[in-house]
Amino acid sequence: MGFRGNNSRTFAEYVELEIAIDEYSPNAYLFKRRDSETNKPVSERSWYVGIPIPNKGNGKRLSLSTYDLSLARKKAQQKVLDIMADLKLGVDVCGRSVEQMIYSFLEDKKSYVRPEMMGKKEGGKKSITSERYDTIKGKLKNYFIPFVGSSTISTNLTPKSFDNWDKWRMENPVGVGKKASVPKQSTISEEMTLFREVWNWGIKEGFIRQSLKKPFDGYNLVEDEEVRRQTWELTEWNEFIKRESDWYALEQNSEDQERVWHSFLAHQLIRICACSGLRPKEWSLLKWKDVNLFDIENAVDEYEKLGAEITTDPSTKTGQRQAYCTGGIYFQNIYEKTKFKGKNDWIFADLEGKRLEPDWFSDLFNGSGKCNGLMDFTDQYKLTGKHLVPYCLRHFYASQSIYNGVPEQIIADNMGITKTRLNRSYKHCFGRLQTKQLFAKTGTQSPINNMRSLGTGQYAFFMGSRNKKVPSSRNKSRKIGLFLSDLEVGV
Numbered sequence: 001m002g003f004r005g006n007n008s009r010t011f012a013e014y015v016e017l018e019i020a021i022d023e024y025s026p027n028a029y030l031f032k033r034r035d036s037e038t039n040k041p042v043s044e045r046s047w048y049v050g051i052p053i054p055n056k057g058n059g060k061r062l063s064l065s066t067y068d069l070s071l072a073r074k075k076a077q078q079k080v081l082d083i084m085a086d087l088k089l090g091v092d093v094c095g096r097s098v099e100q101m102i103y104s105f106l107e108d109k110k111s112y113v114r115p116e117m118m119g120k121k122e123g124g125k126k127s128i129t130s131e132r133y134d135t136i137k138g139k140l141k142n143y144f145i146p147f148v149g150s151s152t153i154s155t156n157l158t159p160k161s162f163d164n165w166d167k168w169r170m171e172n173p174v175g176v177g178k179k180a181s182v183p184k185q186s187t188i189s190e191e192m193t194l195f196r197e198v199w200n201w202g203i204k205e206g207f208i209r210q211s212l213k214k215p216f217d218g219y220n221l222v223e224d225e226e227v228r229r230q231t232w233e234l235t236e237w238n239e240f241i242k243r244e245s246d247w248y249a250l251e252q253n254s255e256d257q258e259r260v261w262h263s264f265l266a267h268q269l270i271r272i273c274a275c276s277g278l279r280p281k282e283w284s285l286l287k288w289k290d291v292n293l294f295d296i297e298n299a300v301d302e303y304e305k306l307g308a309e310i311t312t313d314p315s316t317k318t319g320q321r322q323a324y325c326t327g328g329i330y331f332q333n334i335y336e337k338t339k340f341k342g343k344n345d346w347i348f349a350d351l352e353g354k355r356l357e358p359d360w361f362s363d364l365f366n367g368s369g370k371c372n373g374l375m376d377f378t379d380q381y382k383l384t385g386k387h388l389v390p391y392c393l394r395h396f397y398a399s400q401s402i403y404n405g406v407p408e409q410i411i412a413d414n415m416g417i418t419k420t421r422l423n424r425s426y427k428h429c430f431g432r433l434q435t436k437q438l439f440a441k442t443g444t445q446s447p448i449n450n451m452r453s454l455g456t457g458q459y460a461f462f463m464g465s466r467n468k469k470v471p472s473s474r475n476k477s478r479k480i481g482l483f484l485s486d487l488e489v490g491v
Contacts, residue, residue, distance in 0.1 A: 010034070012042045017049075017073065019080050021087070026052040028080050030064075030072055047072035049079050053087075086155075090206045098157070099150040101207040102140050105198055109133060116315055129317065131281070139191055143169065144198065154207040162195065162215035184230075192216045230386045231395035234403075237274075243378035244270065251371050259370045261351055264337065266364050266374070268330040269348065270393065275327030276310065277397035277415045280358030280390060282323075285313035288335070289343035293328040306332060318416035325414075361390045398422070402429040 011031040020027045028051045037045040044067050053059040060083060064075045113133045114123030128136075147168055148161055166188050173182050192215070199215055202208035232240060244267070251263030269283065292309040306328025314320040334347060346355040360369060365388075367373020375381065380388050394415070401411045412422045423430065 012045060015069070017076060017080075019077055021051065021053055021080065021084055025054060028052070028076060030069070030076055043067065047076075049076035051080055051083055053083070086209060089210060096154055096207060097150060098148050098152045098154050099145055101154040101202055102145055102198070104205065104207070105201055106137055106140065108201070109136060114315070118315055122314065129281075129315065132317075136194065139194060140198070143172075143191065144195060146172075154202060155209055157199075157202075157208055159211060159213045159215045159217060162192075165192065165195070165216070230388065231392040231399055232384065232386075232388070234400065236384050237396065239383065240378055240380065244374065247372065247374055247377045250377075256370070258351055262360075262364065262370045265334065265348055265356070266361065266371070268333050269361065271330045272308075272325065272327045273390070273393035274396055275325035275330075276308070276323050277394045277401075277411075278310070278312075278323060279317060279394065279416070280361065282312045282316050282416075284348060284356065284358050285316065286310065286347045287344055288341065288347060291331050291347065293331060296326060296328075305329065312416070321413075321416050323414050323416070358390070365390055395426075398426055399429045402426055402433055405433065 012034045013030075013032040015030040017028045017030065028049060030047050030049055032042060032045045032047060046067055047064045047069070049062050049064055049072075051060040051062075062079055064072045064079075066072050066075065109128070110133060112124070112126050112128050113130050114127040116130065118127075147165060148157065169188050169191070170182055196214055196216060199208060203210055248263055248267045252260055254260055254263075272278070273283065290311045290313070293306050294309065296305055296307045307324065307326050308328040308331055310323045310325070312319075312321050312323060331347070335341060338345075338347075338349070340346065340349055340353045345353060348356045350356055363369035364371055365374050367376055375388060380386070386392075398411060398415060402408075408419050408422055412419045415422070417425075
């Protein structure tokens with residue numbers, strides 16, 4: 001053993017090996033650090049291996065966790081062979097930090113953000129909205145990086161690095177600009193799916209080593225009974241609507257005209273969402289040219305006389321599609337009161353005609369908007385034990401449609417999802433439907449046969465024509481699915 005050049009000043013001990021990454025690289029070497037384990041004699045300090053790698057500065061230096069020279073040689077040789085294999089696979093063996101990996105992933109993801117008014121069809125299958133990008137960015141910066149450590153070398157990540165994710169996430173309900181709250185299981189499941197996407201990308205880009213397993217193998221990433229979509233049961237809905245009508249009457253008596261207008265729009269929108277299953281951005285981007293009203297045949301209630309054919313904006317999550325509901329009267333109510341009736345005017349607009357964002361509706365629910373908080377006023381958490389938000393209206397639409405036997409494909413098409421996704425997200429609803437059908441076949445009293453059917457006919461579906469725009473026309477429509485008539489919807 002001996003020293004070369006200034007190695008005696010750099011290392012406490014140095015041994016050159018007869019193995020290198022390639023024929024053009026210097027040999028690997030063993031060394032003991034001068035600045036480590038200084039309480040021990042040099043003979044008892046751990047060996048390290050230094051592996052020169054082209055264009056990588058000092059290369060790779062790794063602890064061998066032994067002070068025995070013979071064992072250190074064997075371990076070092078294996079380390080060199082492992083790195084040679086990683087290099088052939090394109091792995092960045094010197095390793096970049098987890099933080100560097102995440103920022104690189106976000107830069108790549110950002111390239112798929114499509115312009116606001118461009119649909120998925122035009123933007124490409126991988127394209128995402130700016131809102132979706134912001135969500136991904138927030139989850140990775142607020143949760144992924146703190147969990148695994150910003151300075152952690154990405155090549156050191158293994159599937160086991162994520163074993164305690166769900167427990168850690170429950171104990172660290174942090175958030176930016178939001179009140180910290182314990183996440184739902186569905187949220188944790190969605191984050192697991194995102195982290196697996198980062199993992200796969202990291203392998204492809206050389207940040208992470210290949211492995212037979214992936215993070216969260218063995219976890220059920222598909223929603224189950226514990227991850228069911230929260231929404232109202234039918235009895236809860238009927239009570240909510242009664243209380244919501246009281247809230248509406250109170251807000252309409254305000255001297256603040258903005259408050260009056262906002263509560264009026266919300267009153268209509270609640271019913272439109274329950275009738276159609278529209279996503280927040282889908283209703284927010286609606287213009288009058290996007291809604292065609294038509295007469296409904298065989299309507300038994302005045303609130304069921306008008307159907308609505310809705311064309312969603314191309315820039316929304318699933319692009320442009322047609323959605324149908326029997327809540328046409330609620331669109332008509334808005335049209336009769338608004339000052340902005342042009343075909344390119346926003347339907348859900350403030351008193352100046354400016355488009356109202358989905359956050360406006362969320363603020364109205366939780367009490368940070370112009371009006372009294374709807375959830376507090378109606379005592380929803382106390383009555384249901386659920387944290388209900390505007391998106392729950394979409395879940396209500398789906399669940400009640402399923403309970404009432406509307407064909408799966410019709411529900412899926414109207415919501416802009418696949419049948420597979422419908423079955424995955426609402427399988428607990430299908431279970432209840434099967435139980436109901438089983439009891440009906442055996443002549444046994446169904447536990448839910450006394451459920452009041454959902455009124456306004458919101459779970460009837462229509463095949464209308466885009467050129468049928470006049471609400472008072474006698475155009476015929478073809479009903480497909482169930483027509484339900486007696487839900488308490490209020491006026």
